[in-house]
Amino acid sequence: MNVYITKAIQALSPQKRVEIENKLKLALSRFGQMFDSVNLALSTTKDSFNSQRINCSIEIALQTGEVLKADISASSEEEALESAVQRIKRNLERHRKLMFNCNTYQNHGVIEK
Numbered sequence: 001m002n003v004y005i006t007k008a009i010q011a012l013s014p015q016k017r018v019e020i021e022n023k024l025k026l027a028l029s030r031f032g033q034m035f036d037s038v039n040l041a042l043s044t045t046k047d048s049f050n051s052q053r054i055n056c057s058i059e060i061a062l063q064t065g066e067v068l069k070a071d072i073s074a075s076s077e078e079e080a081l082e083s084a085v086q087r088i089k090r091n092l093e094r095h096r097k098l099m100f101n102c103n104t105y106q107n108h109g110v111i112e113k
Helices: 014-034 077-101
Strands: 002-007 035-046 052-062 067-074
Touching: 002 014, 014 035, 014 052, 014 077, 035 077, 052 077, 067 077
Parallel strands: 002 035
Antiparallel strands: 035 052, 052 067
């Protein structure tokens, strides 16, 4: 599984980049056969109270050609990342259950032909 950090709030140190990549790989490892890559983007915005918010967006391109997304806004980078990872895991689990019920997937994500 490849993890691509496409956009970051600031230049991430190599250590922080590896930490984020490892966190994603560990969290998504049981779904690894369903997709090949993960794209992650971190950005900042101001909310209506002029407070800084961190946005974390995770996109996963499935082998079926579909794309699953999770967009989260939080007050800290760690909170945004953790919430986005949890949401994308739920999305993957729902998608996997749906596809198993429709007999599209077999053997943990290998497309039946």
